[in-house]
Amino acid sequence: MSTLTETDTQRLHVVVVGHVDHGKSTFVGRLLHDTGSLPDGKIEQVKAACAAEKMDFEFAFLLDALLEEQEQNITIDTTRIFFRTDRRNYAIIDAPGHREFLKNMVTGAASASAALLLIDAQEGVMDQSRRHATLLSMLGVRQIVVLVNKMDLVGHREDAFRRIEADYTAFLRTLGISAQRFIPIAARHGDNVVRRSPAMPWYAGPTVAEALDGFEHADDLGRLPLRMPVSDIYRFDHRRIIAGRVEAGALRPGDDLVFLPGGRRSTVRAFEDWPTTTRDVVPTGASAGFTMEHQIFAERGQVAAHPEAAPRVGREFRARLFWLSKEPLLPNRAYRLRIGTQETQAFVTRIHSVTDADTLAAGDAASVPRDAVADLLIRTAKPVAFDLHHECPVTGRFVLEDSTRIAGGGIITEAVQDASPRPGTGPVSGQERAARLGHGAAVLWFTGLSGAGKSTLAESVERRLFDAGKHVVRVDGDDLRAQLSADLGFSAEARAESVRRAAAVAGLFADTGAVVLVTLIAPIAADRAKARKSLARHPFLEVFVDAPLATCEARDPKGLYAKVRRGEIKEFTGISSPYEPPADPEVHVRTDQVELAEATEQVLHAIDEVIREPREDWEV
Amino acid sequence: MDHLTRLEQTSIHIFREAYRCFRNVCMPWSMGKDSNVLIWLARKAFAGKVPFPLLHIDTTYEFPEMYAFRDWATKEHGIELLVRINEDAIRRGVGYATHDPVTVTHELKTLALRQALDEFKWDALITGIRRDEDPTRAKERHFSPRSAEGAWDYKDQPPEFWGQFATTPPPGGHVRVQPLLEWTELDIWEYIRREGIPIPTLYFARDGKRFRSLGCHPITHPVPSTADTLDAVIDELRLTRTSERAGRAQDHHERNAMQKLRAKGFM
Incomplete structure (x- = not known):
């Protein structure tokens, strides 16, 4: 049993990823069943439905409730299920493993603090096993536990487990990440999910349920400098209220603020909360609405920060990007870039390298195909305020839209000094x-x-x-x-x-x-x-x-x-x-x-x- | 931040993004507990004001108490209220006495909503659906595009991450904005208690029964319960192992009824 007894009031988001057919949905169905988290009658209802359609019952059907999914036996879109252990509440995000649905995997994984990555003991490490780990590393999911599933199909043998552990550990090292631990399981039968497996006496580590309780919440960004992208200005009455969400740091009345790009400054007068509150700080993750001492120009897209710790402003940066669209990403083509609430046209001016996420082989390329990861230069039509991803992740990442649809996401690795000839080298900028x-x-x-x-x-x-x-x-x-x-x-x-x-x-x-x-x-x-x-x-x-x-x-x-x-x-x-x-x-x-x-x-x-x-x- | 505050603050952010990114926003209002939480969150997001109209799709089968609550709450919250009925279906005699619940729901809710969409051309509708209500809702996005026919393309949903949403409606279509997606039924009740949000009293037990979910009176059934206060409802939900919508007949009419309803534009 878990040695962690303190209760945790926050819900922890855990994403379940891995190659198609490696048993993710079966695992989650089993986890819910064995922790007693299913509503009464749910199993019977799904079993009856299966019998009516002359299909064998699968634990995965508990999740893959969409008809199409049951027919094809694959998860199309990410789903999430809430359940609790003695320690805390969880949201389990079941992400699709099929390559075609990578955008849905990203949608699911981006909100997670931790990941369970399943690998089929028979098949071993496959392309999506690698691809998902690559994306987890870019999405900032640092806590990973690898579940080697279907151990029953390899006779519960320790050597089969150790071989996958060694293979995959070596692969994760190339990404600069590591797994917290590997657990041998047989999800279909519940081995080492909640109940310790008598079939694998050689395994002395925790069960999955115990490993879950060992996860921590993702880093709190409260210790970082203030970043509040302005989402809107409200003038419903005589007040002019600046609205936005504090993405990092904290905001207090009396704070001096600079709004970038632009650079106008003012001071926070008061929070305009309804119903009236006495809160004297808006922490990371909370939404703020406030009036200012001096009325200055401010608009959606600007980032409010403390002047002594402001973000960078520029029109060019280097980034690592994953691309999800069917159409390849092309240089010198106009895309819409969104970073916080800022939006501008942007162009990829140079592709340094494209990495095939299956093999992690890097190579030169004239475009970035679907599902690849690239290292590239981006130039924006107007100046944007940003941070490097390692300095402040929330203002150091962006999405690119192609034809009004989010087509890729990137993290900013380097700011580039403006090198092109431009007015301003002379006496007048x-x-x-x-x-x-x-x-x-x-x-x-x-x-x-x-x-x-x-x-x-x-x-x-x-x-x-x-x-x-x-x-x-x-x-x-x-x-x-x-x-x-x-x-x-x-x-x-x-x-x-x-x-x-x-x-x-x-x-x-x-x-x-x-x-x-x-x-x-x-x-x-x-x-x-x-x-x-x-x-x-x-x-x-x-x-x-x-x-x-x-x-x-x-x-x-x-x-x-x-x-x-x-x-x-x-x-x-x-x-x-x-x-x-x-x-x-x-x-x-x-x-x-x-x-x-x-x-x-x-x-x-x-x-x-x-x-x-x-x-x-x-x-x- | 505690769990409820985190949910609240995320929902406020979603409200603000929707209000800013769309030109013409409307919020359907069933007068049920979730949609009253939505009104509360909207007022928190917009300094006390609900800056868009609310739409009541009147099936004509509402409980009488719901009409009374509607009129009271409209004044209390300073709401601009629109009421629409599928008059054509009523004239054709569509009703629970003669038709199955899936048909009636489709006619009196989904088609009525589509008529209102045609009339007002909203590009975004803010709805109160939650992931824990139904497995198809579990797969939803916070910003979920609907085609001109109101259909949900659940096989090809847009990516949604890092707080960036699909803010462009498909041609002729609209986007469903769903600020309560991450909330559970228990979260809703605990938030109602914490904030003191007004809700209809049908949710509280009378004569050993209470309504856990409210819809049209002929197909909405109370569950056995003695929970007659907020505290008692919350204690009851902590222990329950039956699903919230168990008392809603249209969900269970046939296998995958909910998926079929939703693909055609039901909430």
Whole structure:
């Protein structure tokens, strides 16, 4: 029996992981049964259901209640079950072992303090055994107990158990982690789950139930510096309440706070709790709502911290990332990055290595496939506040979204000094320019067929930005052709050079702090990618102005299509030379489907996201 | 932080994320104990105010006491209340006297909700479901997308970790936000006691019986109990080994009835 007798009021979350068919759900069903945690009649109910379907009863059915799961005998999604021992309450998270459901395993494991990892004594260490341990190490689950299951199928032999123990210990060492212990079990029969097994007298260690009671709660982040990502500002009445959850450290009235990025400071006046409380501290994990002594600009996404122990602010960092999406992660493609409550566009600028989680063999790669782990560089469109993962895990990790869905998660391993050429190396910094203008710089590249509406849309956006007090410049492709690039023709090389010059001009304007609107067909994707790269020092938005060729030809605002059809123009994009539409533009406008006003709003919204900079004199 | 405070604070965080990330939020309200805990948590999250409307899907089979409680609590909490009935189903004579419980539940709850969704175009609904109620609910996410037809794609749920949620509804669909997912029935009762949250008195024993879960009166049955105070209910639950929804007929009408109901959009 457990020697730990103190009662624990916190619920401990334990995830059960391992390769498919190594017996996770059977184990959990057995654990619940043997600890007397099942409701009356549950076993009988499931047994009756099995009999009705002419299936043999399995303990796993207690959990795999979904019909599909019973038919296929696998766990599709993570589930969790609450039960208690004399020591404390548990939430057991049963995660799927099938490779296809890795995202669900991550969902289950990310909230756990400890893990039970099952390995089939007959099959030994398999790819998901390795993959799950890799993810546990990234998710920060440090307490791992390995259960060598199905010992009955290897004659309860100690040598079979020891061999797996040795194999897997060696593997865990390569991850820099270790298991607390290995336990030989036969979940089907309950051996060493709650009841000590008479079939394995050679094993003198604890049962699983005893090992569970030996787990501790995950590290409390209360000892770290304060990190409170702002989730919202409420103005339901005369009060202006800053809302957020304290993710690390503690928050008290009278605390001086700095809000990053941005850097405005104020002091906590009072907690605005309902019903009124007398609490004088908001600890890690608790939500706060407070008023401030001085009204300053603050918004969702900023991190409130104590000025003497503030997070870093930057636009580039190195990270270790796991990727869960079917579509591979590609460099220089726009993803949405979320770190705390901050959201911004982000690009992978370099993939250092991709590790196959099955074998942990690292290699070079041009993309990160599903379920792999990669070491890479990430660049964000606007500055973000962050910590290194080992300094503060909650502000040192992020997710990437692809098409509005969370597609991967990463931990920040290194901050990268901004090395690209940028305004600010001279006597006037980019921040100073942005502070004076009240917004940051950006380059928007309007690409699309002739007649798709690039200029019309850019002019409409220009007017609106100007009226809103923004510093805006439009770089028109036709103007460039008439002046700076008058020497160029329409060969592939000439077109590439024309794009390069337009990007250089746009960069100079953006360096002055302007929002630059470039309208240029730029038909070749590789040319546009080069332009994006040369402008990496500024947020870059590709705006795909999209209309079918027939629509463009019918509009024919400059009479060019008519000339092509009469044979007066030879090389013409979309007809006699190719147009490569953007695979993943930041903004995609279907000008044959939406009105100009709506298209304008669409573009303005995207701009607003990347140029917003709090103004120095912003007062509420 | 103690266990209940931790649950409470996590729920508050979920409320705030939902209110901020969606444009048009609504919270269905059954007047049952869990949905009254939700109102309480919302007021804690938003400095005393419930900043979105509550929706009562009136099956017309509610216990009379529930209507009285609804009207009282609407004033007490300063709630903006919407009430909707599937009038079409009522006209067609759908009811417990003539139809099976799964059909009636589908018509008077799920379809009524879908009609309201069509009318108000909410992009998020905050619901009070909990993992411990049913094995299919155990597999839920805090933010759980629903298609335009209201269907739950339980085979391909979005990842959810590190406090990051699926905040984009599918085209034409909405997201179910479920702040009580981690709570157990016992947690709910202990929290009601700690905070003094008002709930209908049907939950307390009268004549040796009490309701443990409340739904339509023809298909909701009281359980034998002498628990007539909060303390007594909590003591009873600590010892019980029967499931909370045992008295809810629509769950047990056929095998996997609950899964089928939920895949079609039932809470």
